[in-house]
Structures are given as structure tokens and as C-alpha cells.
Amino acid sequence: MEILMSILIGFLFMAAVYLILSRSLLRIIIGTxxxxxxxxxxxxxxxxxxxxxxxxxxxxxxxxxxxxxxxxILTAIVISFGVTAFSLVLAYRAYKVVGTDNMxxxxxxxxxx
Amino acid sequence: xxxxxxxxxxxxxxxxxxxxxxxxxxxxxxxxVLLVPLVLVFFYGTYIPTVMDxxxxxxxxxxxxxxxxxxxxxxxxxxxxxxxxxxxIGALVVLYSIFYLDKEKEKLGNFYVYLLLFMSAMLGVxxxxxxxxxxxxxxxxxxxxxxxxxxxxxxxxxxxxxxxSMMITVFGGLMMLGGFVLLGIMGETFSIRELIDQxxxxxxxxxxxxxxxxxxxxxxxxxxxxxxxxxxxDAMEAPTPxxxxxxxxxxxxxxxxxxxxxxPIFALSEVWVWLVTGVGLLTLFWGSVFAVKQTDLKAILAxxxxxxxxxxxxxxxxxxxxYHVTGTLVTTFTIATFAAIFHLMNxxxxxxxxxxxxxxxxxxxxxxxIRKLGGLMSLMPISFTIAMIGxxxxxxIPLFNGFLSKEMFLDATLSLQHFNVHSLESWWILFPxxxxxxxxxxxxxxxYFVFHTFRGKHKPxxxxxxxxxxxxxxxxxPSILAILVIVIFFVPNYxxxxxxxxxxxxxxxxxxxxxxxxxxxxxxxxxxDSPALYMTLGVFLIGFILYKTIDKWAPVYERxxxxxxxxxxxxxxxxxxxxxxxxxxxxxxxxxxxxxxIYMFAALIILLAxxxxxxxxxxxxxxNLAPIKFFEVLISLILIISTVTILVTKxxxxxxxxxxxxxxxxxxxYIIFKAPDLALTQLVIETVSVALFLGAFYxxxxxxxxxxxxxxxxxRLNNFLIALGVGIMVTLIAIASHSQKLVESIxxxxxxxxxxxxxxxxxxxxxLVDYRGFDTLFEIGVLTIASxxxxxxxxxxxxxxxxxxxxxxx
Numbered sequence: 074m075e076i077l078m079s080i081l082i083g084f085l086f087m088a089a090v091y092l093i094l095s096r097s098l099l100r101i102i103i104g105t106x107x108x109x110x111x112x113x114x115x116x117x118x119x120x121x122x123x124x125x126x127x128x129x130x131x132x133x134x135x136x137x138x139x140x141x142x143x144x145x146i147l148t149a150i151v152i153s154f155g156v157t158a159f160s161l162v163l164a165y166r167a168y169k170v171v172g173t174d175n176m177x178x179x180x181x182x183x184x185x186x
Numbered sequence: 187x188x189x190x191x192x193x194x195x196x197x198x199x200x201x202x203x204x205x206x207x208x209x210x211x212x213x214x215x216x217x218x219v220l221l222v223p224l225v226l227v228f229f230y231g232t233y234i235p236t237v238m239d240x241x242x243x244x245x246x247x248x249x250x251x252x253x254x255x256x257x258x259x260x261x262x263x264x265x266x267x268x269x270x271x272x273x274x275i276g277a278l279v280v281l282y283s284i285f286y287l288d289k290e291k292e293k294l295g296n297f298y299v300y301l302l303l304f305m306s307a308m309l310g311v312x313x314x315x316x317x318x319x320x321x322x323x324x325x326x327x328x329x330x331x332x333x334x335x336x337x338x339x340x341x342x343x344x345x346x347x348x349x350x351s352m353m354i355t356v357f358g359g360l361m362m363l364g365g366f367v368l369l370g371i372m373g374e375t376f377s378i379r380e381l382i383d384q385x386x387x388x389x390x391x392x393x394x395x396x397x398x399x400x401x402x403x404x405x406x407x408x409x410x411x412x413x414x415x416x417x418x419x420d421a422m423e424a425p426t427p428x429x430x431x432x433x434x435x436x437x438x439x440x441x442x443x444x445x446x447x448x449x450p451i452f453a454l455s456e457v458w459v460w461l462v463t464g465v466g467l468l469t470l471f472w473g474s475v476f477a478v479k480q481t482d483l484k485a486i487l488a489x490x491x492x493x494x495x496x497x498x499x500x501x502x503x504x505x506x507x508x509y510h511v512t513g514t515l516v517t518t519f520t521i522a523t524f525a526a527i528f529h530l531m532n533x534x535x536x537x538x539x540x541x542x543x544x545x546x547x548x549x550x551x552x553x554x555x556i557r558k559l560g561g562l563m564s565l566m567p568i569s570f571t572i573a574m575i576g577x578x579x580x581x582x583i584p585l586f587n588g589f590l591s592k593e594m595f596l597d598a599t600l601s602l603q604h605f606n607v608h609s610l611e612s613w614w615i616l617f618p619x620x621x622x623x624x625x626x627x628x629x630x631x632x633x634y635f636v637f638h639t640f641r642g643k644h645k646p647x648x649x650x651x652x653x654x655x656x657x658x659x660x661x662x663x664p665s666i667l668a669i670l671v672i673v674i675f676f677v678p679n680y681x682x683x684x685x686x687x688x689x690x691x692x693x694x695x696x697x698x699x700x701x702x703x704x705x706x707x708x709x710x711x712x713x714x715d716s717p718a719l720y721m722t723l724g725v726f727l728i729g730f731i732l733y734k735t736i737d738k739w740a741p742v743y744e745r746x747x748x749x750x751x752x753x754x755x756x757x758x759x760x761x762x763x764x765x766x767x768x769x770x771x772x773x774x775x776x777x778x779x780x781x782x783x784i785y786m787f788a789a790l791i792i793l794l795a796x797x798x799x800x801x802x803x804x805x806x807x808x809x810n811l812a813p814i815k816f817f818e819v820l821i822s823l824i825l826i827i828s829t830v831t832i833l834v835t836k837x838x839x840x841x842x843x844x845x846x847x848x849x850x851x852x853x854x855x856y857i858i859f860k861a862p863d864l865a866l867t868q869l870v871i872e873t874v875s876v877a878l879f880l881g882a883f884y885x886x887x888x889x890x891x892x893x894x895x896x897x898x899x900x901x902r903l904n905n906f907l908i909a910l911g912v913g914i915m916v917t918l919i920a921i922a923s924h925s926q927k928l929v930e931s932i933x934x935x936x937x938x939x940x941x942x943x944x945x946x947x948x949x950x951x952x953x954l955v956d957y958r959g960f961d962t963l964f965e966i967g968v969l970t971i972a973s974x975x976x977x978x979x980x981x982x983x984x985x986x987x988x989x990x991x992x993x994x995x996x
Contacts, residue, residue, distance in 0.1 A: 074812040079920035081822055085848075087913025088829045090787060094780060094905040099886055103832060103845050106875070110852050115916065117859055119923045120931070122812045127860040130940065130947035138860035140949035141933045146864055147954060148965055154871045155972040161882045166979045174887050176780060 078118045085111035098164045098174035102157065109153035113146045187229055189245040189259035193309045196222050200302035207295035215294045216284035222302060223277035226309075230269045237266050237688050240700030249319065254376070260315035263688025263701060267527070268312035268436075268443055270685070271534055275435040276305055278663035282542055283427035285659035286549060297337060297425070304330035304432060311440050317366040317376040321359065324404070327437050328355040334432060335424040347420035350756065354417040355407050362404025362444075368397035369451075382450045382695065389454040398452045401444065402461055409441025411499060412469040415492045416752050422484040426545030429484060434491050434541050435534040442495065442530060445502050446693045449523075453506035463503030467599075467620050469496025474627035478634060478736070479743040483544040483554040486635050487537065490580065493628065494533050497595060500621075501526035504598045507605050508697060517706070518601050520694050524682075524706055525594035527689045531681070532587040532674065536579040539667035540635070543573045546660055547639060552650030556635075561644025566655045568665070570640040575668040581632035581729070582625065582722065587674035589722075590708055596621060596718040622721055629729030634736060678708035784908060791911040794919065804918055807925035818858060825851045838883060846876040863950045 085107055092104030124138030168174050187195075199222050207215045233243065243261040250256075261269070280301070287294060307330055310323030329352070336348030366376070372391045373381045381388070388394055405411075410418040421433050432438070445462060452458040473493025480486045505523030508516045546569050547562065548554045563570045575586060582592030599618040646652065655661075674681055687701035698704055712719060732739070774781070798804050828847035835841050849872030856865035936949050936957065946952035954962050 074814045074818060075924045076808075076811065076921060077814060077818070077822060079917045079924070081825060082920050083913040083915075083917030084826060085829065086916040087909045088833055089909075090912045091833065091905050091909035093783060094787075094908065096780075099838065099841075103841055106845055107829065107832070107848065110848060111916070113864075114852065114855065115920055117856075117861070118920050120933075121924065122859050124860050127862050128937075128949040129862075130949070137937060137949070139931060139933045140936055140953060141931070143861045143864055143950045144953035144958065146861075147867055147950060148961065150864070150867050150871055152965060152968060154875060155969045157875055158878055159972045159975055161878060162976045162979050165882050165885050168885070168887060177778065 075118060075122055078114065078122065082111050082115045082118060085114070096176045098167070098176065098179075101176070102160050102164060105160065106153070106157055109149065109156075113149055116142045116146050116149070189243065189261065189313070190247050190257055192226060192229055193257075193259060193313060194306055195226065196302035196305040196309075200299045200306075203298045203302065204295040207298075211289075214284050214289045215298055216280055216287070219298045219302065220277060220280045220284070223273045223280060223305065227270065227273040227277055230266060230273060233261055233266055234270075234684055237261065237263055238684060238701060240688070240691060240702070244315065253318075255318045256316055257310075257319050258315035258377070259313045260379070261313065262692040263685075263690070264443070264446055264692040265312045267531070267685045267689045268439070269309055271439075271531070272305060272308045272312070272436050275431060275534055275538055276301075278538070278666060279427045279431040279435075282430070282545070282660060282663040283425070285657055286427055286545055287425065297334075300330050300333040300337070301428070301431075304334065304437070308436055308440065312443055315378050317370060317378065320378075321363050321366055324362070324408075324440065325356065325359050327432075327440060328352055328359060328408075331355070331421070331432050331437055334428045335421050337425055337428070338423070341423065343420075344423040347417075347423040351417040351421045353760070354414055354756075358404045358407025358414065361400045361407075365397045365400030365404065368393045368400065372397065378447065378451075385451045385454055388451065394455065395457055398455060398458055399461070401448060401452070402458075402465075405441035405444040406465060407441070408444070409438050409495045409499065410469075410492050411441070411465050411496060412472050413752050415469060415473065416756055418492055419480075419485050419488040422482070422488050426484070426541060426548065429487075430538050430541035430545070434487070434537045438491065438495055439498075439530060439534075442498050442502065442526075445499065446523075446526070446689075449502065449506050449509075449693050450695055453509040456510065459503055459506050459510070461503070462506065463500045463617070466496045466498070466500025466503055467617060467624075469493065470500060471620050471624040471627075472496070474624045474631065476743075477631040478627060478740065481556050483547060483556055483559075483635070483639065484541070486556070486631055487541055487544055490628070490631060490635075491537060493624065494529075494537065494580075497621075497624075498526050498530050498533070501529065501595060501598055502693075504602065505693070507602075508694060511605065515604055516697050518604060519598075520690065520697050520704075521594065521706060522598035522601070523693050524686060524690050524704070525591055525598055527686045527693075528678075528682070528708070529588075529591035529595065531685060532579065532591050532671070535667045535670045535674065536576040536586070536588055539572055539664040539671070540576040540580070542660070542664040542667070543569050543576065546656040546664070549660070550651065550656055551653045553648070556638050558645060558648035559639045560642035561640070562653055563640040565644070565653045566640070568655060568661050570636075572661070572664045572668045573636045573640060575671050576664075577632040577636040579671045581629045582725065584710065585672065585675055587671050587678070590675060590678055590710060592625065593712075593718045593722055594708070596625070596721045597716075600717055618721070622725065625721075625725045626729045626732065629725050630733045630736065633729070633733045637733075675710070682706075682708055784904075787908050787912050791908070791915050794915050798918065798922070804922050805925045806921055821851055821854050821858070838886070838888060842876060842879040842883065845879070846872060849875065861950075863948070 089104045089108035089111055092100045092107065095101065095104075120139040120142035123136075125136040126134045126138070128137040128140035128143065164174065167179065171179055173179060199219070203215060203219065206218050210218075237243075240263075243259075245259045247257045280298075283297075283301075287297065304327060307323045307326035311320060311327060314320035314323060332348045332352040335351055336344050338344045339348075369381055369388075370376050372388050372393055373384045375381060375384075407414040407417075418433060418438065422429055424433065449458075470493050473489045473491075473496055477486050477489035477493060480489055501522045505519055505521075505526060508519035508523070511519060544554060546566070547559065550566065551559065551562070553559065579586035579588035582589050596618065599621040602614040602617050605614070644653075683701070687704045690704055691698040691701045774785070825848060828844045828851065831844040832841050832848070835844065849868065853865045853868035853872065856862075856868055936953060940946060940949050940952050944952045944956040946956070
């Protein structure tokens with residue numbers, strides 16, 4: 074399963090990077106969303122996927138899933154939501170002001186600095 | 187007073203100078219500053235009697251103990267002479283500056299802080315026994331010189347001159363540091379005294395010549411030797427007290443000090459002898475010939491300084507021959523070292539006074555252009571007298587100290603005929619010839635300087651100010667120096683045993699144990715059989731004829747093509763590096779975020795791949811894997827299909843829904859992997875995200891795929907390759923990190939203590955709100971900031987600037 078997950082994560086990263094490198098602002102934002110999914114799964118996989126039970130103390134259970142990556146990921150999910158929301162509004166605003174969502178045209182150069 | 191404290195005294199006083207300048211406005215700040223060199227000159231003066239007998243003093247203060255770097259103050263004949271020069275001339279210059287710089291108009295606070303900084307730095311250079319602290323002080327002199335040259339920073343020429351001097355001297359300083367490091371490697375010590383003891387062993391080392399050349403580049407740049415001298419004429423933009431102090435009497439002599447100090451180490455190599463002598467003589471010749479061409483008083487003095495520094499340099503070179511000869515010849519050549527130190531002292535006196543006179547002329551007439559000056563003799567009689575004494579000494583005319591050292595110099599070049607080791611044969615004659623020609627030109631520019639300024643026709647209509655004699659305060663310092671010029675001529679041997687012999691003994695430790703061993707006496711008259719006498723007479727005769735006919739032959743200088751000047755080379759080099767750096771940085775700083783992302787991803791791929799390859803980090807462990815269930819395969823397939831949908835779709839709506847599908851699948855994975863809290867959070871967040879996307883949907887443009895068509899095939903291929911690389915790297919890392927657990931997980935701690943310490947059962951939640959409570963708090967802070975930003979962006983209308991225009995969509 075870990076190998077399968079690793080390949081899956083690699084695929085998510087690949088798709089994310091490909092989207093981030095494109096010119097359309099919306100695709101870039103979607104790319105960052107995919108990137109955070111990939112990262113979360115990577116953290117989880119690196120911690121190990123074993124464990125009989127969720128990390129909630131219970132009688133008679135000793136083999137819990139690793140709680141630390143989960144705590145980290147929980148933080149990361151919320152933060153990445155903040156980032157997505159912020160960049161989405163930023164994109165909206167930028168589109169309103171400069172009238173394009175093409176990164177190549179948006180970049181500051183001598184003419185439209 | 188401790189020796190190390192004495193070095194830092196000027197810097198310590200410098201700290202209060204800006205306050206004094208602001209608070210005590212009715213007294214010229216210079217009067218307070220004057221106390222510093224006065225105290226120090228008396229302090230170092232108390233060392234003269236004991237150092238005369240060959241005693242040395244040392245004091246050490248640990249600086250960076252782990253690297254074995256310390257501040258060492260070492261006083262012997264050589265460093266004492268320089269310390270006295272620095273503080274003595276320093277006192278005179280500060281006194282002079284009080285009358286030169288107006289306390290109302292000038293930023294005296296800055297000026298004296300820089301000057302005191304320089305004083306400390308220079309004392310540090312001449313007293314450091316540790317190479318690294320020597321280098322530190324050396325660069326500090328470059329920096330303070332930069333600040334002082336650029337003191338009138340509103341003038342373009344000042345800034346240009348300041349930068350030029352800094353570029354060249356700091357370049358030399360870095361070379362020198364390289365030499366020092368090599369010396370440190372060879373001798374396994376940074377102490378100069380210990381290196382001197384090892385000199386016979388070091389000379390065979392393969393790095394020896396490299397170290398020698400690098401150290402010499404440092405010395406040559408600082409002492410304005412050919413071809414590095416070009417910074418010195420431009421440094422004349424500094425206020426005249428600075429020129430008199432730094433660029434004539436002290437800082438430019440740091441290179442000479444360095445050569446003198448390292449002579450016991452490097453002189454065993456003949457490369458040293460010929461480089462120092464040759465470059466010195468070339469500089470002497472070059473400087474004296476081009477001094478005649480100058481029309482600015484200070485420029486004449488600058489070239490003359492270059493030339494005189496070359497003279498002293500060549501004398502030090504000839505003096506180092508004494509390490510290669512035996513018997514009575516040792517004395518013959520150590521006399522050259524003696525002459526070098528003697529002339530160094532004389533030069534400080536006569537050139538210091540001449541610079542101050544140039545400043546006075548500038549101050550009282552408003553110009554330094556020698557073509558506008560003339561006939562000032564009757565208006566400024568005292569200045570004229572001082573200028574004449576200084577110039578005649580520089581020209582090497584009897585009754586002035588310059589004559590004595592000049593004659594010794596000519597003698598020293600003649601003594602080269604006895605050095606037959608290197609199949610020199612009759613070529614030795616070249617050295618006295620060059621020296622003689624340079625002396626003729628020295629004679630010419632000395633007379634040119636004084637007589638074209640003070641004799642001839644007075645041209646008041648060309649002068650910006652009505653010329654008159656300077657106030658007494660400005661005349662005190664040059665007068666003291668001029669009196670010294672004459673006194674030294676009459677009692678040279680008194681000064682010799684006080685200052686010169688101890689210094690020579692420090693440079694020639696093999697030949698002389700104590701200063702008293704040097705039996706040499708300075709004589710003004712050597713008898714009719716002395717060849718130097720006839721050379722001197724020849725200089726006077728030819729020099730006088732050339733001076734009288736100067737108007738006839740000076741136009742020759744105009745024939746020299748400007749193309750081959752060193753200044754052009756310097757400017758070209760600066761231009762080239764400026765443009766090159768610009769082109770280089772603008773070639774990769776494209777301003778497009780995509781390029782930067784590509785650099786980052788590429789660096790990520792390369793660095794990670796290299797590290798994994800070098801460290802052999804990639805391990806694949808197929809045991810201990812969790813089993814794959816059918817359900818998991820199904821979810822994986824959904825994830826892949828949704829992701830591919832995002833990549834290929836042209837519709838915004840589809841992309842957003844597919845992204846939501848990816849998010850929900852990830853939540854399913856969390857459930858499978860026993861992370862219920864994550865699954866819950868993910869579900870909520872994903873729902874909100876999709877809602878947000880759909881909300882923004884209406885306002886955003888269609889998801890244009892800007893990279894369609896054939897011309898963008900390359901673009902897409904590039905992106906794909908980078909994306910593929912990142913994907914593969916991440917997969918490899920994920921596998922490797924699973925396959926080898928190099929460190930124990932720290933989760934055990936939480937599992938054990940979560941109930942006893944924090945009183946909770948849900949470990950993940952307890953970690954978030956208890957163990958890492960602050961983390962969560964700040965996370966909430968981040969979200970708050972993000973939401974404030976969002977509100978701001980939505981509600982506040984950006985003020986439309988004039989000239990703003992919308993970019994047309996392609």
C-alpha cells in the first residue's frame with residue numbers, strides 16, 4: 074500500500090506542478106490545491122500507514138496510528154484553505170484591476186509597471 | 187596606558203565627537219580632536235629611549251580564541267617610527283584642519299570621526315603582529331580613506347575618486363589576505379615574528395612565491411605603485427588636510443611598511459628583490475615624468491608622491507639584496523634600507539608641508555590651477571618660504587634633508603654593480619640611469635611647482651578670490667615641518683640613532699642584533715671621488731636647463747595617445763563589470779513568476795537527486811508493507827481520474843468539481859488510514875472550498891488555456907518534464923522515507939503522556955490544543971489575517987491611478 078500511495082502522491086505532485094507552471098491564474102490556484110493534498114498524503118505516508126486503531130485512547134488497544142503526522146496535517150489543511158481562499162480573491166481582484174488572468178501579460182515590465 | 191588601548195583610543199574618542207560637534211558649537215571640534223594625537227605622540231615618545239637600545243614591547247589581547255586570532259601590539263623600531271609619524275603628522279594635520287575647515291559650513295562631526303577611525307586603523311596596521319588583525323586594520327584604512335575622499339559627497343569627482351581608491355586598494359587587500367593565508371598554511375602560525383624565525387624553511391615551500399606575489403600586490407596597491415597608482419591622483423578630491431595626512435604621509439606608506447616588515451621573510455627569494463626594486467624604480471620614473479604634465483597643484487604633488495614612494499620602494503628592494511651577499515657587501519646594501527627609512531621620514535616632512543601649502547594657496551586664492559597662479563611671492567611671503575624649503579628638499583638641493591637621502595639613493599643604485607649573482611653583467615647600469623633621469627624630472631617639477639605658483643606674473647583677474655597670506659593657524663603646521671626639514675639636514679645622525687637605526691635593525695635582524703651595531707653615519711660631503719656627487723651635479727644642471735625650457739618641450743605630453751592610459755583601462759573594466767553584472771542578472775531575473783518557479787522546481791529536482799545519489803539514500807524495502815485492499819485501489823483510481831480531468835478539461839466548472847472530487851477522495855484515504863479527525867476536517871474544508879470556488883466562478887474569466895496550439899508545444903513539454911521530475915522525486919523520497927526509519931518516532935511520548943499530562947484521550951486533538959497550543963493559536967492568527975485581507979480586497983476599491991490601462995487579452 075505504501076508503494077501505491079507513494080506513486081499516487083508523485084502523480085498528485087506532478088499534476089500540481091504542471092498546473093502551477095501554466096499561464097492561467099485559475100489553473101495555478103487549482104494547482105496549489107492539488108499540491109497541498111499531495112503534501113498531506115506524503116506526510117501521512119512518511120509516518121507509516123500501519124496502526125490498528127485511530128489515535129484515540131481506548132481500553133485494550135496498544136497499536137495506534139501515528140498521531141503526530143495527523144496533528145501536523147490538521148494544521149496544514151486549515152492553513153491551505155486559508156491560502157486557497159486568499160489567492161482566489163487575489164485572482165479576482167487582479168483580474169478586475171488588470172483585466173487579464175494571463176500570467177505572462179500580468180508580469181511587471183517596463184511598459185506597464 | 188596599555189598599548190592596545192592606545193590603538194583604540196582614537197576610535198573611542200570618535201564616539202563622542204558627533205555630540206561635541208552638535209552641543210559645543212562655539213568651539214571648533216578640531217580642538218578636542220587635537221588632544222588625541224598629542225596624547226598619543228607623547229605616549230609613544232616615551233618608548234623612544236628604550237627602543238633605541240633594541241628593546242621591543244608586546245601586548246596581546248585574544249580576539250577570536252577558537253581561530254587563534256588575537257590583537258597583538260608589537261613595538262619595535264619600525265612600528266614605533268610609523269606610530270610616531272601617524273600621531274605626530276596627525277597632530278599637525280588636525281591643527282591645520284581647524285583653520286582649513288569652516289566650523290559653520292562643514293560637517294565636522296563626520297570629518298573627525300573618519301579621521302580618528304583612520305588613525306586607529308593605521309596604528310593597528312603598523313603594530314599588529316598577527317596577520318589577520320593586520321589585514322583587518324588594513325581594510326579599515328581603505329574604508330576610512332574611502333569615507334574621507336568622499337567627504338564632499340555631493341561632488342561627482344569626490345565620489346568617483348573615493349570609489350576608485352576603494353576598488354583598487356580593497357582588491358589589493360584581498361590579494362594580500364590570500365598571501366597571508368598561504369603564509370599561515372606554510373608556517374602554521376599567523377604571527378609575523380614566528381614566521382620570520384621560520385623564513386629559511388619557508389623559502390623552499392611551493393607556495394612561497396605565490397604568497398610573496400600576493401602580499402606584494404597588496405603593498406603595491408596601497409602604496410600607489412605602477413600600475414596601481416591611478417587611484418592616488420583621483421584621491422586628491424579629498425580635503426587637503428586628508429591628502430597631506432593619508433595620501434602622502436601615512437596611509438600610502440602602509441605598503442612600504444608591509445614590504446619593510448616582510449623583508450626578513452621574503453628577502454631570501456630573488457623574485458622579491460627584483461620585483462620590489464624594479465616596480466619601485468619604474469614607479470619613480472613614471473611618476474616624476476608625469477608630474478610635470480599636471481596643471482593642478484595637488485595633482486603635481488600626487489604624482490610626485492607616487493614617484494617618491496617608488497623611490498623608497500626601490501631602496502627597500504636594493505636593501506633586501508643584503509640577504510644574498512656576504513662580508514662587507516652586507517653593509518653596502520643595508521645602507522639602502524637605511525636610506526629608505528631616512529627618505530620615508532624626510533618625505534613625510536617636506537611633502538606634508540607642500541600639501542599644506544597647496545591647501546593654503548587653494549584656500550586663499552580659490553584655485554589650484556597652476557596656469558592661473560603666479561606672482562604670489564610678495565602677497566604670501568611665509569607660504570612662499572615654506573614652499574621653497576619643501577620643494578628644494580624634494581629636488582634634493584643641499585641645506586635640506588632631501589639632499590642627504592637623495593644622494594644616498596643614487597649611491598644605492600650604483601652599489602648594484604657589486605651584485606653579480608644573476609648574470610647582471612653590465613645591465614646594472616640601467617638602474618642608476620633610470621634613477622638619474624627620474625631625479626632630473628623630480629628637480630624639474632619641484633621648481634615648476636614652487637616658481638610657477640609664487641614667481642612670475644600675478645594674474646588677479648583669473649583668481650576667484652583676492653589673494654592674501656593665510657591666517658597664522660594654518661601656517662603653524664607647515665612651518666614646523668619646514669623647520670624639521672632644515673634641522674634634519676644639520677643633525678641627521680641624531681635623528682638616525684633615534685628613529686632610523688632601530689627601524690633598520692628591525693628590517694635587517696640578521697645583520698644587526700641591536701640598533702647600535704649600525705655604524706653608518708650620514709654625511710653631506712663624501713669627497714670629490716664620490717660618483718653620487720657628479721650625478722647630483724648633473725641632475726642640477728640638466729634639471730635647471732629643462733626647467734628653463736619647459737614651455738618648449740612640455741607639449742610633447744599632448745602627443746601621448748589617450749587610448750593607452752591606465753585610467754581608460756580602469757574605467758573600461760568598471761563599465762564592463764557593471765554592464766556584465768546587469769546583463770547577467772537581467773538574463774535570469776525575468777520578472778515572470780513562472781521562471782522563478784521553474785528555477786525552484788529544477789533546483790529541487792537536482793539537489794534532491796544529487797543528495798540521494800551521493801548519500802546512497804534510495805532504499806526500497808518491500809517487506810513490512812500494509813496490504814492493499816480492493817477498496818483502496820478503487821479510491822486511487824477515482825483520485826487519478828479526477829486529477830486527469832482537471833488537467834484536460836476546458837470548462838471551469840468541471841475543473842472545480844473535479845478538484846472537489848480529489849478532496850473528498852483524500853478524505854476517504856484519511857478514513858482508511860485511521861485518521862477520523864483529518865477526514866472530518868477535510869470534508870468540511872473541501873465543501874467550503876468548492877463553495878468558495880463556485881462563488882468566485884461568476885467573477886473570474888473563462889479558464890483560458892493559454893498554452894494551446896503548436897507554438898506552445900515546447901512550453902507544454904518543458905512544463906511536463908519539470909512536473910514529471912518533481913513527481914518522480916517525490917515518489918522516490920516517499921518510498922525511501924518509508925523504507926528506512928533513521929530516527930525513532932517521537933509519537934510514543936504523546937501516546938504515553940497524553941492522559942496523565944494533558945487529561946485527554948484523543949491524541950491528535952490534545953496535541954493541537956495542548957502540546958502545540960501556541961501553534962494552533964498562531965494558525966488562527968494567520969487565518970484572521972487572511973480573512974482580513976480578503977475583506978479588504980473585496981470591499982476597498984483601488985484608487986485608479988492616472989495612466990493606468992487595461993492589458994488587452996490575447
